[in-house]
Amino acid sequence: MLSVFDQGPPSPCPCAFNLAAHVLGRAGTQPDKVALSVLEHDGAHDWSYRALEHAVRATGTGLLDSGLAPGDIVLMRLGNTVDFPIAYLGAIAAGLVPVPTSSQLTEPEVAAIIASLSPAAMLRDPAVASAAGAVEIPLDALRAMRDLSPCDWAMGDPDRLAYIVYTSGTSGQPRAVAHAHRAIWARQMMVTGWNDLRLDDRLLHGGAFNWTYTLGTGLMDPWIRGATALIPAEGTPISALPGLLHTHGATIFAAAPGVFRKLLQDHPALDLPDLRHGLSAGEKLSPALHAAWHTATGTGLYEAYGLSECSTFISSSPKYPARNAALGQPQKGRRVAITDDNGTPVPQGHEGTIAVHRSDPGLMLGYLNAPDETAARFRGDWFLTGDQGSMAEDGQITYLGRADDMMNAGGYRVSPLEIEIVLTAHPLITQAGVTEVEVKDDARIIAAFYTGPTALDERDLHTYVKDHLARYKQPRAFIHLPNLPVGANGKLLRRALREHFKAGET
Template sequence: MVGYNFARAVDEIANKTPERVAVLCVDEDGREQRLTYGQLRRETNRLASALARVGVGRGQRVLVLLPRGVEPYVVYLALLKLGTTVMPGSEMLRAGDIRYRVQHAETSVVIAHAKLTGEVDAIRGDCPSLCHFFSVGGAVPEWTSLEDTMELGSSADFVVSTADDDMAFLSYTSGTTGGPKGVVHTYRWPLEHLKVAGTYWFDAQPGEVAWATAGPGWAKWIWSPFVSVLGNGATAFVYQGRFQPERYLELLERYQVSLLCATPTEYRLMAKVRGLERYQVQLRSACSAGEPLNREVIDTFRRAYRVTVRDGYGQTENTLLVGTLRDMEVKPGSMGKPFPGMPVAIVDDDGQPAGIGEIGHIAVHRSHPALFRGYLNDPARTANAYRGEWYITGDKGRMDEDGYFWFEGRSDDIIISAGYTIGPFEVEDALVKHPKVAECAVVAAPDPERGHIVKAYVILRDPEDAKDPNLITELQEHVKRVTAPYKYPRAIAFVDSLPKTTSGKIRRVELRERAAMEAQVAAGGSEG
């Protein structure tokens, strides 16, 4: 029996509505690129059949490093048609990040935008598993042009047989210790995601222009811009420019976007725009995920556009687990309720259900059909993520008497900043590579716009270096060069020592409390 393949499902939509626009892409200068479902079907067939001719096939792991645009849609669908495993990679990854992923997954193929190939070239010699290098958007020495490769293919239907349990996506997510974790999702996962999250939360309708602002390289891109939009036959709106709140509002108005999914930070900054009502935005639905959304933003959008921004919660390891669904009463600050029939609960340390109002672990029963199949090559880490039959998300929450969930914070040290998930180890590892840094610890510090920022407490080899007014900027730029720039510490404090346990472990809880107090003092000072 042939298993589910999301690419085949998109082809079925193309068969019925070939002229409907699948992807509408706009760059910073206003230039447009449109791809209909019929064109998308033909282009993905051409690429899949061409890659098959040059030796790329079922089971191979393919790292994809592409920025926003039409290309990720074509590449992801073609790779699914081939039966490969797609490894989403942010365009902000640096050579060390790429080396880790390629070596850990034994990746054999990389598809990268021409401007990103240099980071891959820097680690080629360390990664003997790599045997195919395809560039997009320009000729690069020692890389094969993906556009030229497509000339070898045919537009005739091409989809290999895949099993439901075949590995479709391998997404890496930060951990509190060690390197990022490789999260395994199967070919059936998109179907399970569409059944609930793609229908009752991000409810794109056929032909609607839907804008989900997440960029390729993140699990959230697979969730919404890719699966939830194309799987429902809607039009995926893509903007290739940098975030500017006024520009976003202009685009929402000009292209009559009816469905928006953005980060809380993006909503917060748009809500601050003076004269918000002058933009003739016609949103039917709006949703947000990544961190709790404050009441002021919800009220502002409701007042300006008569739309309620609905919150949602999920993880790379699963799908959207809890959310404010269509026509559900909004409790500002709450993440909503578990979807009907979905085994999500608040449990205690022993995996037993917590009482009403009691803070516990947000947990998912292992029977949840969209739950990941484990961390690649790491059975111990996978086993440690469970308490009995419950997968523990690492987040703490409580449930009120109406069944709504409320986020109470991380139970580990993961930092969530402006929707990005950041492991402190990765930032600390980058910082200590600087010759002036002896030791450091990184924690989350409260921030009014980003929710939290990365704050580093640094012990210098020579305390006198703290007098250098340029050192903080120097350290920040160093981190940006060593690892993905979004991880850099936006605040740095030089200290003589770090709080530690008797066994030598850093007491991050003390540093988090200190960072929160310092942020509160700074906010009070700015107001005064």
Template sequence: MSTNPAATAAFRAARDHLLSIRTDYPAARDTFAWPELEQFNWALDWFDVLAAENPDGKALWIVEEDGSEQILSFGDLRDRSNRLATWLRGQGVARGDKVIVMLGNQVELWETALACIKLGAVMIPSTTLLGTPDLTDRVSRGEARHVITNGRDAAKFDDVPGDYRKIAVAGAPGFETFPDTTSGPADFAPDGVTNASDPLLLYFTSGTTAKPKLVEHTHVSYPVGCLSTMYWIGVQPGDVHLNISSPGWAKHAWSNLFTPWTAGACVMIYNYARFDAAALLAVMKRAEVDTFCAPPTVWRMLIQADLSAWKLPLRECVGAGEPLNPEVIEQVEKAWGITVRDGFGQTETTALVGNPPGQPIKAGSMGRALPGYTIAMVDPVSGEEGDDGEICIDLSKPHLGLMVGYKGDPERNADVTRGGYYHTGDVGTRDADGYITYVGRADDVFKASDYRISPFELESVLIEHEAVAEAAVVPSPDPLRLAVPKAYVVLAAGHEPNRETALSILRHCRTELAPYKRIRRIEFTDLPKTISGKIRRVELRQSEDERHSAKMTGAGDYAPRGEAEFWEEDLPELRSE
């Protein structure tokens, strides 16, 4: 039973409206309005209501690498989270307390998330890959009062200072043991109302360009804001939804918690230690997955497999985290007859821009503004709106899915909301039909011979070559052109990091790119990534600057090239073509 029937009704009405016009984008854009909620607790006022209506409905399905699995219903998770919430309250977890949740894709993660929401506690989701320095930062800046983790990760907190309570699944020295949630009284009574503006989540960003920021969300900005994400993905009641994402990052909350359970779908998880395309596809076939979301890294690995050998009952496929290269979309469509639809959002927001189901797709575009968001393209210099510029949210219009701000950082908050816009830091172009094409992070776009270069455009051409599995393009200092595009390339299986491969890739780029965009240097290597899997181009740029600073300042020549690095001038064949 809902603690706030009026709020439940308003949320349901907004959700049902989007489901009813799921393939009618103009109607969704023109008629959708965010529900007006003064008080709302998504776990109590929505999830528990859904569990009462469909207690035996499949809610969570976790398949392990060895084939073992766990399946829990909505009723199971309502009761388990109620028991856990009562136990946590007895351990001192109170409304407003900050709780670091560092668990893998395991049942206890979802029990904990629901229990914390019911208690009004503030979660700090954290990946299990974090080490002591990162955890020290989270405990300190996050003002954590409690930690919930696995026994195998408990030792990481041995040298993390602070006055906080420790709880471990399966137990650990110095930790309280996570309780058995499968039996006992399943009643839970909240200690008061949950205001829509109360904090719910504190996310540390992945730090692709700088120290992680601390993003604060409320009890509506993600739980209710993910209505836009539900519309973009196309999840429907009763679906089996599989999303490839690690706990601790915003996309996990988007697609493994709020979005599928808002729709009344089943969260499907395949736990693997090492990615195996065939194993993943076999699980998807057996589970009859309806909707599938994966980051571009996974999609790029999937197209290395023979997708045409797998006939899956998929209805919707989407990608998020970084832009999808057109080659990926083309290969999947060729194999499965399904278009992988791109989408765009941030830790600071829910899905902002996307290609929703049933809409025309424009090659290279990540779609249009999603219902509930007014997107402006703002010139970074003049601050005027146009068709090219930084992708921004117009703050004069409703924008429920946007963060409260960066906790403890008023200067950054003022900067990111300057001029009446929320500034994403991403640059794009918008056509007459409203379709937005991603250009790149403002920090990643660079000039070569006075031309603006989009790394994403060049990387999309690179990945079309059969030898390229992944690529990152950055400026490499050059005294004549200021900078030239250099590609760091991860090779596909069966290809060698040699002169012949470099020549073949550079020839391909010459065919597909205008002369001023040509990649003039290439290096075969692994790519530095954040622990959430995003490429750290900033690290590659810094490496290039450091290696060639002597040449640029006149103090010396270029740094020696690596064995797997090739420049245009190394390849005289190119000069004659």
């Protein structure tokens, strides 16, 4: 049998559709229910479904009144506050195209995005780094828009452009990934296949408002189901999460593996009587961490696999738990395969590239203004993720690593080339090689290896990268070498760099 999972397509997306209207559809049937609680150390600030919908649609009115027109691209430079999801959904409600970006990006990184996108406006929190080149709509003006009348939902073709996200490219240049309104429709397949969300759930996400993982799993998924989202306020330490989970009756806890890891280091046992299970995404979950969570809480921890180009499509769940070290299985409604480099499915049990069918509603429209680069990721009807795996007879998929050198930094995919370009611009560095290294069991960091006349002060290097790279892209270790390891063709051998670090030869 070939490595193809296909149990039929999902239900079709409505012909007249708006992503934001779909997310907030429950406001009409349960207007007074709490949609969102922003958790403070001494209480919570609640938003009802009625209040949230009004804020979103009124923001849409304000953005249109500011001179923007449907289809305009709007760059988001906002912090870790409720302003982020309100502005994001408000833009989409009015037919605009928001571009959420990490608040950790530096001025040069923002300048590069502005140059490539030419946004019609930038939504700007003055505390977040920015760059010239776009008309700014300041945070106080955004908040004032919530007093306006609500806009009409901009309904239309579900295949039209809805939003853009950035992901690191293998060339070292971040790529703009264009997504359609239908992308949110694909998330309904996660209910059975991953999160098991119910109407009475209270889902606490351990990430920031302005992270796409939080935006999807922590906010929009609960709202679509009519559940309640719980988000810790900005500045909440991980050490406070057990108390918040207990006090606010969280039934589901979602976070990146690093958050689970840090939490369990200090809390080998957790008293969470309302918790049903945990959700993990962003990077591979280790069996040891999974076991530690079960020991601490008595509940399961279910992981999901996706990427910037396609919403989560492989996962485990209470109904379909993963077997051994497998990721889980493709969600019902997805068509997924393990293929060779030509896009031909390989036999079950054989290693190949994880691929998703081009008909998947969660798959990107393409890389913005890059048709050749988009086409290069497809082989026939399959989008090749670049990650390796194998499929068992029952459809369970085991993750076998990346085919390329992409790294995971706190849930963000990062290209080593992007970091190497910055490092080699340093006047005292001649060559640089960047890779992930394991510093202890289940803990990895980005390490930079470099050559030059002499070893440089590590504090100076940390300062240098801080000025040029978002925090999650910054190496945590710098190693000076006389030469970087290369193959016969002169290509950098990243595996050899990892072996250098592991062997302590640095």
